[in-house]
Amino acid sequence: MVLNLEKLVRESVVPRLNEHGYYYIDNFLGSAVGDCVYEEVRNLHSVGALRDGQLAGQRAGYCKRHLRGDQIAWVRGVKDRCYAIDFLLSLLDKVIILCEGKLENYNIKDRSQSAVMNHIGGGKGSHTSVRMDKAMVACYPGNGTGYVRHVDNPTGDGRCVTCIYYLNKNWDAKFSALMQATNDPCDEQGMSALKIWSLFKVDGGILRIFPEGKSYVVDVEPMFDRLLLFWSDRRNPHEVQPAYSVRYAITVWYFDAEERAEARTRYRNRTASGEATSFTS
Numbered sequence: 001m002v003l004n005l006e007k008l009v010r011e012s013v014v015p016r017l018n019e020h021g022y023y024y025i026d027n028f029l030g031s032a033v034g035d036c037v038y039e040e041v042r043n044l045h046s047v048g049a050l051r052d053g054q055l056a057g058q059r060a061g062y063c064k065r066h067l068r069g070d071q072i073a074w075v076r077g078v079k080d081r082c083y084a085i086d087f088l089l090s091l092l093d094k095v096i097i098l099c100e101g102k103l104e105n106y107n108i109k110d111r112s113q114s115a116v117m118n119h120i121g122g123g124k125g126s127h128t129s130v131r132m133d134k135a136m137v138a139c140y141p142g143n144g145t146g147y148v149r150h151v152d153n154p155t156g157d158g159r160c161v162t163c164i165y166y167l168n169k170n171w172d173a174k175f176s177a178l179m180q181a182t183n184d185p186c187d188e189q190g191m192s193a194l195k196i197w198s199l200f201k202v203d204g205g206i207l208r209i210f211p212e213g214k215s216y217v218v219d220v221e222p223m224f225d226r227l228l229l230f231w232s233d234r235r236n237p238h239e240v241q242p243a244y245s246v247r248y249a250i251t252v253w254y255f256d257a258e259e260r261a262e263a264r265t266r267y268r269n270r271t272a273s274g275e276a277t278s279f280t281s
Helices: 005-020 031-046 084-099 176-184 191-201 258-273
Strands: 022-025 071-075 108-111 135-140 145-150 159-167 206-211 218-220 226-231 238-243 245-256
Touching: 005 022, 005 226, 031 071, 031 084, 031 135, 031 226, 031 245, 084 108, 084 159, 084 245, 108 258, 135 145, 159 238, 245 258
Parallel strands: none
Antiparallel strands: 022 226, 071 135, 108 245, 135 245, 145 238, 159 226, 159 245, 206 218, 206 238
8 A cells, every 4th residue: 555645646646647647556555455445346336336338428328338338337435335435535535635736737626526625624734625526436347348549538628637546356468458459350360359368368458548649659457456647638548448357447537626617617508508418527
């Protein structure tokens, strides 16, 4: 478990995000707490709490599984009796609070969906709380499910930092990455890529980032107890490559206050004129 968050944020998170646009931390919670989070997520999956993820603007009940294959649930931590997930969220909030005023020109106030602001302490040295509402629990059920290349915030909805916490033990993605790089669906003997992946028991499911203006890609394996942070806007198009085992993650978005307010105003104006279809939050 990360013991000195202030040092980590000061020496790694802030400079790496500002310079490269992404950063990941291994052993973020430690195996014992990570196991508790994993059990809560697995329980949500086993009781049928997850529903097919939808694309922005998608009509309710209309599924495009070939574009987005995950199943999701919005979780409120303690309010949903998910105490370990609540602890994870509180630690993520602390990371963002420690970044206050250091991540470009962002003024981060909200997390994920609806939010009510308050303050911790008072007077000199007090910090604004970003203790908000929900996190998105996601499961790719295997069988080659993934998520095509996309941008989390292409329209200026306020999201500025994406945080993804991974929960996949003994994950092996290297063979799928190799097969993906070949762009060849069959080997010399005519075996399909799917059969080769199955033969070598590889899991796939890499998150691949395509940093804007760069000639390289960034591949992040969804390893257990790994936390990934990256800018949510057009600087970081990304995809989830096909997963061949059950793949769990928890995603939280943090919002810039000014951009969020502008997005809400635009949405209200469109709603008043009858043009609005959906507002992703």
